[in-house]
Amino acid sequence: MSRLVKFALTGIAGTILDFLAFNLVLVLTGHPALARGIGYVFGTLWAFFLNRSWVFKSQNGLSSLIPFLALYGSSGFVAVAIQSVLNESLGVFLAYLLSLAVASVMNFVGMRFLVFRSSPNAS
Numbered sequence: 001m002s003r004l005v006k007f008a009l010t011g012i013a014g015t016i017l018d019f020l021a022f023n024l025v026l027v028l029t030g031h032p033a034l035a036r037g038i039g040y041v042f043g044t045l046w047a048f049f050l051n052r053s054w055v056f057k058s059q060n061g062l063s064s065l066i067p068f069l070a071l072y073g074s075s076g077f078v079a080v081a082i083q084s085v086l087n088e089s090l091g092v093f094l095a096y097l098l099s100l101a102v103a104s105v106m107n108f109v110g111m112r113f114l115v116f117r118s119s120p121n122a123s
Contacts, residue, residue: 006055007108010047015100018043022096032092036083036099037076044072047107056116064115071110075103 022039026032048068052058079099086095 003055003112004108007051007111010050010055011104011107014043014046014050017046018100019096026092032087032095033080033084036080036096040072040076040079040103044069044076047072051111052116056111058116060116067115068111071107071115075106075110078106079103 018039020039021042022035025035025038029035048065052060052064052068058064079102082099082102083092083095086098090098
């Protein structure tokens with residue numbers, strides 16, 4: 001199975017977790033940006049462990065955690081910003097999907113070339 005397919009499967013599962021948390025917090029608080037941030041944290045934790053061990057087969061252990069968190073913090077900030085700016089014009093769920101797409105591209109490129117770059121033979 002290719003790295004991109006594994007990344008996609010990990011991302012789909014993480015997105016489901018993110019989306020469930022997003023909806024729960026949205027129902028409980030009524031705040032889309034807060035819900036997006038909390039959902040993103042859940043998806044991020046899932047992504048770190050599976051991308052490190054399964055997708056990129058990194059031997060770096062927790063040494064890759066700091067660059068991973070910097071990447072996900074950056075893409076998370078972008079996702080929340082997109083969600084906040086576009087809620088009114090696109091609606092909450094379309095803004096969510098757009099924020100997800102942008103963050104996903106940022107994350108794959110960042111993990112492939114920055115965070116887990118020392119594992120070129122992982123497939």
